[in-house]
Amino acid sequence: MSRTIRSTAAAAAVAAVAVSVLAGCQTLPSASSGGEDPTNVSIMVGGLDKVIYLPAELTDRLGYFKEQGLTVDLQSQPSGANAETALVAGQVDGVVGFYDHTIDLQTKGKCIRSVVQFANVPGEVEIVGNNAGIGSTADLTGKKLGITSPGSSTDFLTQYLAGKAGATTDAYTTVTAGAGATFIAALENGGIDAGMTTDPTAQQIKEKGTGKILLDMRTEDGTRAALGGLYPASSMYMDCSYVDAHPGTVQKLANAFVKTLGYINSHSGAEIAAQMPADYAAGSGGVPSYAAAIDASKGMFNSTGVMDAEGAKxxxxxxxxxxxxxxxxxxxxxLTKTYTTDFTTKVARS
Known part of the structure; x- marks a missing residue:
């Protein structure tokens, strides 16, 4: 199986294709086509090493795709927005990313559907620098706020949280800070005053003592406090035409992913970390730090893959x-066209 980190130039090319597709309201063929249910599936992940997207790599490592007779090519983009463009451009069959993209794309004439909902909370945290002078969201005005990329879910959520506190988008500066080392460096050198990120980045900042969590949306209570309700996020979504044409393949993907969700809920961060690529832990401050990051976030994952309908609203x-x-x-x-529970409820009954 390949692991692909696409260059900035490649990402720009994908974005350009996606823009032209949306502008023309066209539908490109998926990467897999034909009347029969394919066994080869390509999935773009908005950051394979992010804990919020843990089920993607873990499912492969546990052999659950293979159990279902599938060969899955997992590819990686640092941003969910870039992963979305790859799907729209017809370069991949599915995306592991935030559910909110399905709503955004529907307003542009595209039908994209979440088929497995990994989590009903974002798994994101808003972290502030120690010397940023930020004690609440009311202090975000005039600050430099980090996101992964424009149009990403971190961008959407930052705008909402700042707006809820009375700060319009021209009242603060949005900075593309990425995740991991680039985000940490931006926070440490003053490139950003605060920013939205996930584990393992949040865990590394905590251990280094260079920032503190202002809002924690890794839990249901924290998400309700910040967003007024649940906010289904990490998911596996696909073009509606693919879902309708290849239900057998989608069911097998759902079977594999839901089995992984059960594994996550019944194993410790250390046990899960042991299944993952060694470089994930190496890039996260070592095995103990990576395991701690998983433990801090794994409660966000549900065990069924079923969408929370009120959360979608x-x-x-x-x-x-x-x-x-x-x-x-x-x-x-x-909303009924942005997600389906047909496949995951069949897994629950099996």
Whole structure:
């Protein structure tokens, strides 16, 4: 199986193709086509080493794809927004990324559907620098706020949280800080005053003592406090045409992913870390730090892969308040086309 980290130039090319597709309201063929259910599937992940997307790599490592007779090519992009463009451009069959992209894309004439919902909370934290002078979201005005990339879910959530505190987008500076080492460096050298990130980055900052968590959306309580309800996030989503044409393949993917969710819920961070590539721990401050990062976030994952319907409504409510593509269009969005529980409920009954 290949592991692909695409260059910035390649990502730009994908984005350009996606823009042209959306502008023309066209539908490109998926990477796998044909009448029969394919056994080879390509999936782009918005950061394979991020704990929020842990089920992707872990499912492969545990051999659950192979158990289902699938050969899955996992590819990686540092940003969920870039992963989304690869799907829209027809370069991959599916994406492991945030559910909110399915709503955003529907307003652009694309039908994208979450088929396995890994988590009903974002798994994100807003971290502030020790000397940033930020004690609450009310202090974000005038600050430099880090996100992974423009149009990413961290961008969406940052706009919402700042707006909820009364800060419009021109009242602060948005900085593309990425994740991991680039995010940590930006926080340490003053490139950002605060930013939204995930584990293992959050765990590394905690251990280094260079920042503190302002908002913790790795738990249901923290998510409700920050966003007014649950916010389904990490998921496996695919083009609706692929889902309709290849239900057998999608069911096998659901079987594999739900089995992994059960594994996560029944094993410790150390046990899970032992299954993952060694370089994930090496890039996260070592095995103990990586295991601690998994333990800090693994409670975000549900055990069934089933979407929380009320949570989906809350995602739409949040996006409709600031996302220019969704604002004013909430009433026209058909949430039933943005996710399905058909496959995961069949796993639960088996």
């Amino acid at each position: 809350n995602v739409l409510q949040v996006l409709s308040q600031f996302n220019p593509n969704v604002k004013g269009k909430a009433d026209s969005v058909d």
